[in-house]
Amino acid sequence: MDPKLYIEKLFEVKQMPVAPHQAALFEEFCSNASYLEAATDILRKQQLLMDAWSLNNRINDIKRQQVMIPNGTVGKVYGAQLDTTGWGWQDLVLLELEGLEAIGLAYDPETQQIRGIPEQNGDFKLKLKFKVTGEAEDAVPNEKLIPLIINPDPKSLWKTTPSDNTDPFWKADETAVSAPLGDRHIVAASKRGRSHANTGAFRDDDFAFAHFATSGWSVVAVSDGAGSAKFSRQGSRIACDTVVQYLGNKAEGGDFAELDTLLEAYNTNTGTDLQKKISLHIYQALGGAAQQAYKEIEAFAKEQGAGIRDFHATLIFALVKKYKSGYAVLTFGVGDCPIGLISKDRSAVHLMNKLDVGEFGGGTRFITMPEIFRDDLSGRFGFKFVEDFTALMLMTDGIYDPKFEVEANLEQVSKWDGFLRDLEGDNADLARVNLDADNPDIATELSVWMDFWSPGNHDDRTLVIIF
Amino acid sequence: MNGEPIEAVKNGVQLMISSLRQNPQAIETAFISIITFDSAARQLVPLTDLASFQVPDIRVTGTTALGEALRLTATCIDNEVARTTMEQKGDWKPLVFLMTDGMPTDDWQSGLAEFRKRKTALTVACAAGPKADTGVLKQVTDNVVRLDTADTHTIGKFFTWVSASIGVSSTKIEHSGKEVAGLDELPPPPSELNIVV
Numbered sequence: 001m002d003p004k005l006y007i008e009k010l011f012e013v014k015q016m017p018v019a020p021h022q023a024a025l026f027e028e029f030c031s032n033a034s035y036l037e038a039a040t041d042i043l044r045k046q047q048l049l050m051d052a053w054s055l056n057n058r059i060n061d062i063k064r065q066q067v068m069i070p071n072g073t074v075g076k077v078y079g080a081q082l083d084t085t086g087w088g089w090q091d092l093v094l095l096e097l098e099g100l101e102a103i104g105l106a107y108d109p110e111t112q113q114i115r116g117i118p119e120q121n122g123d124f125k126l127k128l129k130f131k132v133t134g135e136a137e138d139a140v141p142n143e144k145l146i147p148l149i150i151n152p153d154p155k156s157l158w159k160t161t162p163s164d165n166t167d168p169f170w171k172a173d174e175t176a177v178s179a180p181l182g183d184r185h186i187v188a189a190s191k192r193g194r195s196h197a198n199t200g201a202f203r204d205d206d207f208a209f210a211h212f213a214t215s216g217w218s219v220v221a222v223s224d225g226a227g228s229a230k231f232s233r234q235g236s237r238i239a240c241d242t243v244v245q246y247l248g249n250k251a252e253g254g255d256f257a258e259l260d261t262l263l264e265a266y267n268t269n270t271g272t273d274l275q276k277k278i279s280l281h282i283y284q285a286l287g288g289a290a291q292q293a294y295k296e297i298e299a300f301a302k303e304q305g306a307g308i309r310d311f312h313a314t315l316i317f318a319l320v321k322k323y324k325s326g327y328a329v330l331t332f333g334v335g336d337c338p339i340g341l342i343s344k345d346r347s348a349v350h351l352m353n354k355l356d357v358g359e360f361g362g363g364t365r366f367i368t369m370p371e372i373f374r375d376d377l378s379g380r381f382g383f384k385f386v387e388d389f390t391a392l393m394l395m396t397d398g399i400y401d402p403k404f405e406v407e408a409n410l411e412q413v414s415k416w417d418g419f420l421r422d423l424e425g426d427n428a429d430l431a432r433v434n435l436d437a438d439n440p441d442i443a444t445e446l447s448v449w450m451d452f453w454s455p456g457n458h459d460d461r462t463l464v465i466i467f
Numbered sequence: 468m469n470g471e472p473i474e475a476v477k478n479g480v481q482l483m484i485s486s487l488r489q490n491p492q493a494i495e496t497a498f499i500s501i502i503t504f505d506s507a508a509r510q511l512v513p514l515t516d517l518a519s520f521q522v523p524d525i526r527v528t529g530t531t532a533l534g535e536a537l538r539l540t541a542t543c544i545d546n547e548v549a550r551t552t553m554e555q556k557g558d559w560k561p562l563v564f565l566m567t568d569g570m571p572t573d574d575w576q577s578g579l580a581e582f583r584k585r586k587t588a589l590t591v592a593c594a595a596g597p598k599a600d601t602g603v604l605k606q607v608t609d610n611v612v613r614l615d616t617a618d619t620h621t622i623g624k625f626f627t628w629v630s631a632s633i634g635v636s637s638t639k640i641e642h643s644g645k646e647v648a649g650l651d652e653l654p655p656p657p658s659e660l661n662i663v664v
Binding site (some may be wrong): 154 | 482485490491492494495496518519522523524548550551552553554555556557558559578586640647
């Protein structure tokens with residue numbers, strides 16, 4: 001502002017306006033250099049006050065501004081760019097960012113990036129020292145606290161608490177076995193998931209198998225107890241044991257003699273009539289076994305004064321027999337555990353059962369639900385006659401979820417081949433299961449392999465391989 | 468809600484997130500979204516994984532658009548919670564925690580009707596302070612908790628409990644829901660039985 005104009009305005013504000021007849025006098029007054037200088041001085045000081053005030057405001061706004069930088073995780077490479085443009089900090093000079101060293105990170109003022117691998121978890125407050133354009137060179141830097149969240153490494157949070165082995169339905173937290181199975185071999189492992197180990201809960205999964213030498217039939221069963229049911233670990237055990245025992249008794253008792261005749265003829269004659277007869281046998285034998293499992297659990301529940309719902313468990317099982325021309329594989333399944341039959345040359349896979357999956361995660365059906373038997377059972381059976389095979393696999397969702405993820409992948413041979421290669425050592429841990437009948441460590445190898453890490457997948461894991 | 472209660476809610480959310488981050492199951496699997504409602508409802512934070520989640524500045528003033536909040540929650544569930552298909556793994560059913568300190572001021576019943584069509588694993592409503600109407604909340608869910616005072620301590624306790632509920636590991640559940648009792652014999656096979664493939 002012109003100093004002369006300022007003086008005129010000042011007089012006006014102070015109610016001594018320059019009247020028209022005083023114009024000449026005012027002109028003369030303003031020709032005095034010292035008066036003009038005084039006005040210039042006042043104007044300069046006013047400007048100084050205004051500048052200082054807006055600077056203060058700006059600094060205060062910056063301090064209060066909520067800025068977010070991405071969270072980090074212990075042990076994981078971290079990189080974050082300070083978004084000074086996005087935050088509207090064009091007038092800022094960033095000097096230092098303190099508090100990073102203790103976390104294991106560093107700030108690069110050149111690029112305005114935070115980099116490094118966090119070593120500590122927690123809610124940290126970083127101290128940003130900055131200056132705003134217009135501040136004196138020697139002014140004390142301003143400070144702003146910026147929150148930084150470092151998550152713990154999830155792996156470090158899992159605890160292993162043994163389950164209570166005095167519980168009446170206790171079972172070992174993990175188990176692994178291998179054995180000959182007729183002219184083939186079987187390896188099976190089942191272990192408690194991290195989510196259960198973390199709280200000292202029991203393993204809910206189970207499996208059972210047997211070979212019946214007289215009849216030549218082998219039976220293998222896998223069951224996954226529902227996490228929401230309090231005695232499901234017992235439900236899964238009864239389900240597996242019952243099926244193996246029931247079908248073993250039938251086989252050894254000669255009940256499958258007619259089925260044997262039909263299956264022997266199957267390879268040369270696949271007429272509809274023969275197929276229908278075989279179907280009926282499968283329905284009665286395997287359906288009977290499934291129903292027996294239901295009945296046993298129901299009776300046991302009654303004995304315990306509990307509801308059958310408390311024993312909810314899924315159930316898959318397979319009957320296998322070698323004939324002159326090949327192997328007959330008969331299956332039944334309730335729940336979300338798949339049975340896969342991989343061809344001899346690994347070029348094809350046959351998914352033996354359809355999974356019961358709900359709209360949302362975790363939803364499935366159980367052998368302990370009476371409506372299973374009321375609804376049409378026929379979709380629950382599977383039958384395949386093959387000359388030879390690489391592997392017949394039964395697994396619980398603790399394996400299927402991380403390794404196959406979605407149902408559609410179970411139909412893809414490439415996924416199964418990848419799964420086999422994973423077992424053969426193609427994995428991050430280089431854990432290898434040598435599927436060789438003469439390998440004495442095979443059960444241990446499978447158990448070790450089963451410790452694989454998969455974020456969010458910490459359910460009980462059970463895998464049975466007939467090879 | 469303003470003053471001490473909203474500050475307490477903010478602190479409570481902060482505390483809840485910090486404690487959930489120490490739960491291995493939660494940090495690998497839990498996703499969180501925040502919807503606020505006053506004169507209108509808005510989704511403050513979309514469904515975000517716990518590891519990336521940051522507590523926003525929560526500010527509410529004005530009236531209590533509960534109906535709009537319920538309707539928005541339903542829409543968000545539709546858009547953000549994945550259903551199981553052959554090609555996609557479904558999310559676990561959502562847990563919904565509703566907190567209010569006043570009487571609804573909008574047409575809450577139509578919002579509730581919309582919300583009811585969505586499946587939640589658990590819905591908990593919390594009446595914070597003496598002015599909230601538990602009668603209304605009882606119609607939203609059977610699980611209603613009342614905090615007699617909406618102070619820092621009480622609200623803090625509520626959030627501690629919420630954290631524990633989210634922290635429980637996801638478990639297998641029945642998806643049919645229908646109850647049929649008793650079972651004697653295997654029903655006769657259907658006439659068109661054909662298993663052979």
